[in-house]
Amino acid sequence: MKRKPAVDSIERERLIQSEAVGDLLPEEKDLARALRAEDPAAWDSDVAAYRKLSEELYKLSDVPAERPRGSPLAEALAQVEEQESKREKFRRQLDDRIIRFGLGAVAARATDSVMKSLVGTGVTLRGLRRVLSAFNSTVNIVLFQQVMVDAASSAVGANRKVIDVEGTEPGESS
Amino acid sequence: MSTGRLLFLRPGAPDSGREAVFLRKARGGDRKALGELLAPYEAPLFRFVCRMLGRGHSDAAGDLTQEVFLRIIGSLERIDPARPLKPFLYRIAANAVVDHLRREGRRGRFLDRDVVAADLTDGARSARGKESALDLERSLALLPVHYQLVVVLRFAQELTYEDISEALEIPVGTVKTYLHRARRALKRSLEEGT
Numbered sequence: 001m002k003r004k005p006a007v008d009s010i011e012r013e014r015l016i017q018s019e020a021v022g023d024l025l026p027e028e029k030d031l032a033r034a035l036r037a038e039d040p041a042a043w044d045s046d047v048a049a050y051r052k053l054s055e056e057l058y059k060l061s062d063v064p065a066e067r068p069r070g071s072p073l074a075e076a077l078a079q080v081e082e083q084e085s086k087r088e089k090f091r092r093q094l095d096d097r098i099i100r101f102g103l104g105a106v107a108a109r110a111t112d113s114v115m116k117s118l119v120g121t122g123v124t125l126r127g128l129r130r131v132l133s134a135f136n137s138t139v140n141i142v143l144f145q146q147v148m149v150d151a152a153s154s155a156v157g158a159n160r161k162v163i164d165v166e167g168t169e170p171g172e173s174s
Numbered sequence: 175m176s177t178g179r180l181l182f183l184r185p186g187a188p189d190s191g192r193e194a195v196f197l198r199k200a201r202g203g204d205r206k207a208l209g210e211l212l213a214p215y216e217a218p219l220f221r222f223v224c225r226m227l228g229r230g231h232s233d234a235a236g237d238l239t240q241e242v243f244l245r246i247i248g249s250l251e252r253i254d255p256a257r258p259l260k261p262f263l264y265r266i267a268a269n270a271v272v273d274h275l276r277r278e279g280r281r282g283r284f285l286d287r288d289v290v291a292a293d294l295t296d297g298a299r300s301a302r303g304k305e306s307a308l309d310l311e312r313s314l315a316l317l318p319v320h321y322q323l324v325v326v327l328r329f330a331q332e333l334t335y336e337d338i339s340e341a342l343e344i345p346v347g348t349v350k351t352y353l354h355r356a357r358r359a360l361k362r363s364l365e366e367g368t
Contacts, residue, residue, distance in 0.1 A: 014354050023350075053361055056310050057329035060225065068236030073216040076243035077209055 020050035261340035
């Protein structure tokens with residue numbers, strides 16, 4: 001007499017699902033056949049139920065899609081464009097002295113979120129504030145931060161000498 | 175969001191050679207190439223986000239899809255041109271969806287029963303078909319979000335197991351396990367509902 005396959009209910013159900021969606025591995029086919037032989041009606045009924053469920057799930061892609069009011073991609077591209085144009089404009093406004101000053105404000109320890117976000121870039125909040133006050137306009141701090149990070153990256157690559165002043169303006173003692 | 179036209183430029187399977195060229199140009203600052211690279215994915219990603227947020231939230235889905243594209247554009251340097259782009263894009267979208275749901279304090283999709291019912295009346299389905307589709311939507315909305323993700327990626331977006339695995343950064347075996355558990359839960363939920 002043939003022994004019953006030692007398979008728990010979870011594994012049995014997994015095999016039923018696999019058969020329903022055509023995912024049965026070649027090495028699982030014999031086991032599935034043996035399990036079906038125990039109660040073909042129950043097996044076939046479960047396979048049919050899962051097959052129907054899968055068909056219903058695939059219909060999720062048939063339902064007429066909702067449309068956004070505009071184009072998310074076009075909006076994102078426009079936003080990036082605008083941001084870059086602002087950054088470029090701002091970058092042009094920064095002269096070497098200001099960049100050097102910002103880079104010179106080296107942080108020993110970051111003490112707030114803005115400074116933390118700038119750790120490793122060589123720019124401190126104190127340095128930023130002083131640069132901002134020297135800069136006669138209201139400046140978006142996030143934008144400024146991005147510009148400084150970019151400037152720091154390129155300046156460090158180009159000339160490490162710019163990061164040699166400890167938070168002091170050239171000609172000023174700390 | 176201002177109005178604009180949805181960029182359904184090239185639906186279907188994108189050409190990876192073309193994508194590599196567009197990617198290289200996009201990294202060099204070519205905005206047109208960036209648009210060409212991402213346009214084929216706009217509609218699918220929007221549909222994915224819609225599916226995950228639940229119907230009746232197309233405005234939120236539109237905004238979130240825009241955020242997804244901003245994240246993608248900010249991650250251009252991280253894209254490996256030697257690998258398929260699609261799973262990478264879905265990874266960013268899935269993370270954005272999960273972040274959004276977390277921000278909103280929602281564990282999973284929000285199901286607006288009336289919206290779903292109204293929406294389903296538009297199709298050519300039979301009354302029974304509409305009812306079962308509504309039951310399925312309802313049951314799906316009750317699943318944990320990681321199960322919903324694999325179900326939506328597999329059945330609504332028709333991604334392969336391998337692509338889902340890469341998109342969600344889980345092994346293929348785990349994808350199959352999640353699908354298996356999700357189907358079991360859905361079957362039970364539907365049986366209890368009938």
